[in-house]
Amino acid sequence: MNDIRFTIDGKECLGKPGQTIVEAAKANGVYIPVLCHFEGLKPVGSCRICTVRVGGRFMAACTQPLIEGMAVENTAPDLEDMRKSLIEMLFVEGNHLCPSCEKSGNCELQALAYRYQLMAPRFPYLWPRRDIDASAPLLMLDGNRCIQCLRCVRACRAKDGRKVFAAVDRSHRVKIEVDKKLAAHLSEDQARRAMDICPVGAILRKETGFAVPIGRRKFDRAPIGSDVEKGTGR
Amino acid sequence: MTQEKEIVLQHPKDPSALLDVIRDVQTRLGHVPEEAVSRIAAHLKLSEAEVRGAVTFYHFFSLTPRGASTVYLNDSITSRMNGRTAVARAFEEEADCRFGEVSPDGRVGLSSTSCIGMNDQEPSAIVDGVVFTKLSPDKARAIVRGLRDGTPASGLVAEFGDGANQSSLVRAMVSNNIRKRGPVLFGPHEPGAAVRKAVSMTPEQVIDEVKKAGLLGRGGAGFPTGLKWEFCRREKAPERYVVCNADEGEPGTFKDRVVLTELPGLLFEGMAVAGYAVGARTGVLYLRSEYAYLRAHLEAVLAGLRKEGILGKRIAGSPKFSFDIVIKSGAGAYICGEESALLESAEGKRGEPRDRPPFPVQAGYLDRPTTVNNVETLATAARIVVEGAAWFKAMGTPKSAGTKLLSVSGDCARPGVYEVEYGLSIAELLDMAGAPEAKAVQVGGPSGTCVSKAGYQRKICFSDLPTGGSVIVFGPDRDIFEVVENFMEFFVEESCGWCTPCRAGNVLLKKKFEKVAHGKGTEGDLRDLEAWGKLVKATSRCGLGQTSPNPILTTMQNFPELYEARIQKGRDFVPEFDLAAAIQDGCAAANRRPACKEADHE
Ligand SMILES: Cc1cc2nc3c(=O)[nH]c(=O)nc-3n(C[C@H](O)[C@H](O)[C@H](O)COP(=O)(O)O)c2cc1C
Ligand code: SF4
Ligand code: SF4
Ligand code: FES
Ligand code: FES
DSSP states (O other): OOOEEEEETTEEEEEOTTOBHHHHHHHTTOOOOOSSOOTTSOOOOOSOTTEEEETTEEEETTTOBOOTTOEEEOSOHHHHHHHHHHHHHHHHHSOOOGGGOTTTTTOHHHHHHHHTTOOSOSSOOOOOOOOEEOOSSSEEEEGGGOOOOOHHHHHOBOTTSOBSEEEESOGGGOEEEEOHHHHTTOOHHHHHHHHHHOSSTTEEESSOOOOSOTTSSHHHHSOTTHHHHTTTOO | OOHHHHHHHTSOSOGGGHHHHHHHHHHHHSSOOHHHHHHHHHHHTOOHHHHHHHHHHSTTOOSSOOOSEEEEEEOSHHHHHTTHHHHHHHHHHHHTSOTTSBOTTSSEEEEEESOOSOGGGOSOEEETTEEEOSOOHHHHHHHHHHHHTTOOGGGGOOSOOSGGGGSTTTOOOOOOOEEEOOSSSSSOOOTTHHHHHHHTSOHHHHHHHHHHHTOBOSSSSOOBHHHHHHHHHHSOOSOOEEEEEEOOOSTTOOHHHHHHHHOHHHHHHHHHHHHHHHTOSEEEEEEOGGGGGGHHHHHHHHHHHHHTTSSBSSGGGOSSOOBEEEEEEOOSOGGGGSHHHHHHHHTTSOOOOOOSSSOTTTSOGGGSOEEEEEHHHHHHHHHHHHHOHHHHHTSBOSSSBSEEEEEEEESSSSOEEEEEETTOBHHHHHHHHTOTTOSEEEESSTTSEEEEGGGTTOBOSTTSSOOSSEEEEEOTTOOHHHHHHHHHHHHHHHOOSOSHIIIIIHHHHHHHHHHHHTTOOOHHHHHHHHHHHHHHHHHOSSHHHHHTTHHHHHHHHHOHHHHHHHSOTTOSOOOSSOHHHHHHHHHHHHTOOOSSOGGGGO
């Protein structure tokens, strides 16, 4: 099939049919920040960090398929401020105390906060009461840091296909639960994958911790998005 | 065999039966105990976490006991305006427990719920599926006493409403309150005429007629119905579906309730007509749980239509066209009125909206092309097929053809359902409903617009004031801030929680709004409200979050003087929490004298 022509902030780009805006942008060396999105998983559009504007309408670039002739706005100041607001919202709706968090330095939320130079959130902290579930042998789930990205829900399945993680309740009370029976039988690999797929410090592998020293953690080495933008500068 | 096991085993081993099993357990055991969760999970090959996820999503399901009987008292603004507080107190006193709790003897649980579609007869409540309207404190006490004595809720209904509400299959105290009968929905209709006419035409001709009539969806979004049917028909697929949206969850609308009560035959014909047009054999009526009291009545009407050959195999004399309808129930979630969330729920899952594309017309119910239409839209389409596009188009305005059912409630002499032509002004409507002193009118429910007197010449139509049907009138003494607070509570509670701006943004908006409403706001807070409202609208994933800031934004726009009067002028910052005042309050409560003076805290 023919390539799709589109622009991002005026830059002429080519994409493939079936690609989302995020995927096509990446292929063209343009970074659109994402948080709930994870390559290889069906996008769910939950964090809304990837919001772009096309023809005056806002849309999530991780779920929106490319359309011929699209003129995508990605870095307009008001858009960037919206993204920053959403990151701030995620901070105030949970309880994030980075200095004591094992994911610090490897956390995508924290990395985005740095990228957006977040100093103090414009919103008041909500200080919700959230639970920690450490009943599974290999994992612990800390609701204080969960951002409801649904990556774990999508990615982690037991051998028979059942979901190991699921969302329960609704509204601001919605939370991620780990299935107690299935979690009891997770393999080492499954537990490791669950921790790795979680963008924040909500799913942690028990027993090992703080394995990588400060200075060599993922985002110590290169800021978030720089892999995509390499060569284009910023 | 345990009761749990027995109930679960009666259902097919099909994950799409999840909500049906849960409902069955909930109805028979009063909640969904842990043992049932394990049984259901094992039976349907789901994880227990997933089952708990479905139970906890819906308001009428619960993992913990809610009493042998449960009272769900409506918490809409109209209920509050009509004395809900006193009624709630009476329930609490008589049951000896607070809302959210169960009485000490376990007989009665009390729970609040979002609008149950009875705004014209508030305060109202649903008790074990039975609707009680126009409650007073005395009636509330009598209900609790009756339940405690072992009388089933249905046995406590003393008088019945009008029309089909009296029929042996409904026996509800609900009144129709039909105030104005128009020519489309309430015009003379010969049963079966629409289906017979449709099958005498080609499906394309039916679609064309509906297109020419200019019928726009009555559920809120106003999408052209004929076009939707055409898109659905165009998709190549072995199976297509017609889904009727009878979720009617927008606070203040109840017109679909009246169609379902008095005109179900016309509605079902409309579904069959849609089925013929798009090439579907099955229709699904998604009925909100609050209207479960109509289910037996609706099933009986369906049975009658099958008997007369208007539904079933090769209907209305057509050699080829077969169509039948099944009813699926909701379980208490406003978001399930959103069409893609509705489809998820109809498939037995949490009612979380889907991403689009694909649109329902491409991949809807069970992933098949599906046209989702509102109750009124389908009933109207049936009438268009019989009477013709020209007849319909001659009513209303050029861009908003035909008539609209309005649900009018609040401070007016004649609350109820009005079938009016599009283009009617608010002033004319207020005249009809008997509300000469109205200070504000909420058009389109909480997600719509709050109109002030200056806007009473505005017209009800798609290009000016669109509405799914909800019109709530506020008299001169009402506090608009209380109204907005109630609406924001509604959105906070009903957000599905999927996306950041709707889940967290609405909580933050509500908090900020309360600060202003309680007189602690500044001009900066008003600017924040506007900016945050725009943010939530722009970035939310579905129509709920894209409209939830409207109560704040439209009142700020139309009632700026009210906000001006509430804020602390000239001050840059006022803390949300007043420490000095809190200490004074605390000391007063504890009967102590403050150790230091107020000034020390400044
Ligand atoms: C939060 C939300 C709630 C909705 N609730 C309803 C509803 O209760 N009934 C309804 O018909 N449409 C409702 N809608 C609109 C539906 O998504 C859909 O547009 C409608 O059912 C299409 O039917 P129509 O074209 O006949 O209006 C709702 C939309 C949103 C975003
Ligand atoms: S999850 Fe990320 S943002 Fe949250 S506390 Fe840990 S490092 Fe900080
Ligand atoms: S636990 Fe982690 S992966 Fe799962 S939803 Fe929360 S933040 Fe996302
Ligand atoms: S990355 Fe697109 S919504 Fe989260
Ligand atoms: S959770 Fe409501 S629009 Fe996202």
